[in-house]
Amino acid sequence: MERSLAAECEILLHICCAPCGVGCVERLLNAGRKVRLYYSNSNIATREEFDKRLEWVRWLAEKNRLVLEVDTYDHAAWLQAVQGLEQEPEQGKRCQACFGWSLAQTAQRARELGCTFTTTLTISPHKSSSILFAVGKPYPHFEPIDFKKQNGFLRGRQLAKEYGFYLQNFCGCEFSLRSCKPRPAQ
Numbered sequence: 343m344e345r346s347l348a349a350e351c352e353i354l355l356h357i358c359c360a361p362c363g364v365g366c367v368e369r370l371l372n373a374g375r376k377v378r379l380y381y382s383n384s385n386i387a388t389r390e391e392f393d394k395r396l397e398w399v400r401w402l403a404e405k406n407r408l409v410l411e412v413d414t415y416d417h418a419a420w421l422q423a424v425q426g427l428e429q430e431p432e433q434g435k436r437c438q439a440c441f442g443w444s445l446a447q448t449a450q451r452a453r454e455l456g457c458t459f460t461t462t463l464t465i466s467p468h469k470s471s472s473i474l475f476a477v478g479k480p481y482p483h484f485e486p487i488d489f490k491k492q493n494g495f496l497r498g499r500q501l502a503k504e505y506g507f508y509l510q511n512f513c514g515c516e517f518s519l520r521s522c523k524p525r526p527a528q
Contacts, residue, residue: 360398365498382413
């Protein structure tokens, strides 16, 4: 059974949301990769926000005929993982711990599937790809793909606008809301 699962999944893509994922999915598919999506986002502060983002990720998976797996939502466990880092600024040690949480969850699933993995988080101009790569380095099956390259963020935003995706203005955790700038009504 493991062999057939691996055949369906050359690379497991940790996906945080559809706007970040759409450009990454396009790039991987254009490169001929077999992609499986993994929505693992216990950092998202509320179940309502988690479900809202998941709705658009499901749409993206269906549009591209991709398998989508959804990890168990466990915000309490995520809060334990970042305990003591609540006052850290955005892009600080809390974010690094959060990246560690997400990549560990994805690494475990990729190991079970027998495939490599990467993350859509590198597409964000607000996330350091070098930090993400350092966090992923201990996992031999991690592929350090910088989706910001080749205007990845711009392409993702173009596609998100074209598809009418819900565009959130914070990473998802309650601590990131402190530095959030209100987005004009669309």
